Amino acid sequence: MTIRCMIVDDERPAREELAYLLSGYDDVAIVGQCGSVSEAVDAIRENRPDCIFLDIQMPGRNGFDLVLEMKALDQPPLVVFVTAYDQYAVEAFEKNAIDYIMKPFSRARLEASLDRVKELVHLKTGGRLQEELQQFIGRTSRTPSIRKISVERRGRMRLLDPEEVVFFRYVDRKITVHTPRDTFTLCGVHTLDQLSENLDSGQFFRTHRNTIVNLNHIKEFSPWFNGKYNLMMADENQTEVVLTRERVKLFKDHLGI
Numbered sequence: 001m002t003i004r005c006m007i008v009d010d011e012r013p014a015r016e017e018l019a020y021l022l023s024g025y026d027d028v029a030i031v032g033q034c035g036s037v038s039e040a041v042d043a044i045r046e047n048r049p050d051c052i053f054l055d056i057q058m059p060g061r062n063g064f065d066l067v068l069e070m071k072a073l074d075q076p077p078l079v080v081f082v083t084a085y086d087q088y089a090v091e092a093f094e095k096n097a098i099d100y101i102m103k104p105f106s107r108a109r110l111e112a113s114l115d116r117v118k119e120l121v122h123l124k125t126g127g128r129l130q131e132e133l134q135q136f137i138g139r140t141s142r143t144p145s146i147r148k149i150s151v152e153r154r155g156r157m158r159l160l161d162p163e164e165v166v167f168f169r170y171v172d173r174k175i176t177v178h179t180p181r182d183t184f185t186l187c188g189v190h191t192l193d194q195l196s197e198n199l200d201s202g203q204f205f206r207t208h209r210n211t212i213v214n215l216n217h218i219k220e221f222s223p224w225f226n227g228k229y230n231l232m233m234a235d236e237n238q239t240e241v242v243l244t245r246e247r248v249k250l251f252k253d254h255l256g257i
């Protein structure tokens with residue numbers, strides 16, 4: 001049985017080194033390489049790997065964020081973390097049945113990790129591993145670092161509380177911030193990946209690659225077409241936001257429905 005693997009790491013030399021080592025195994029097929037979480041989300045859905053070798057520290061969203069994204073998949077792949085974390089973090093991974101490879105790579109350690117992956121794939125026990133992974137991430141989730149949101153309109157700066165924001169939208173290479181009655185331009189943050197990393201994931205949810213909504217400001221939602229949903233926001237214009245089909249399950253999980 002061939003194990004389908006994907007590599008997710010923002011450092012190209014690290015991806016190439018790991019790909020080279022994996023190519024030495026006849027029963028391993030590399031089905032993709034990605035340099036970011038956003039790229040990996042689509043690639044995983046398209047290629048359906050059995051396992052991903054996942055870097056933790058990446059610009060914007062990190063490896064833990066990708067694991068949370070994969071929760072919405074019917075059959076999420078197994079995860080082997082590729083990490084330069086210190087020994088304390090490694091011990092935490094081990095206690096929660098999460099495999100890892102320390103940088104720089106060791107061929108012997110990679111082989112041991114592959115043996116474990118093959119065993120889990122053959123025995124179809126990946127579901128248990130994913131449950132333990134989710135529990136671990138829940139215990140180690142970051143505290144949101146954004147207390148105030150800096151915005152600008154007509155040359156005047158203003159600080160908003162996160163609770164004031166109805167939704168964020170990336171348009172024309174800038175992020176617009178929408179409150180119940182006003183629209184501003186976000187200052188200091190230029191990508192939704194970077195913004196999402198610092199927002200409270202229990203309050204804010206990315207419905208689309210260009211939109212993040214405040215769950216507390218959703219007025220109503222309903223099925224649309226092709227598995228998508230339509231969200232009506234509680235701003236003055238009752239703005240409609242598209243929820244992509246791939247994110248419907250995760251959205252419902254966030255709402256507890």
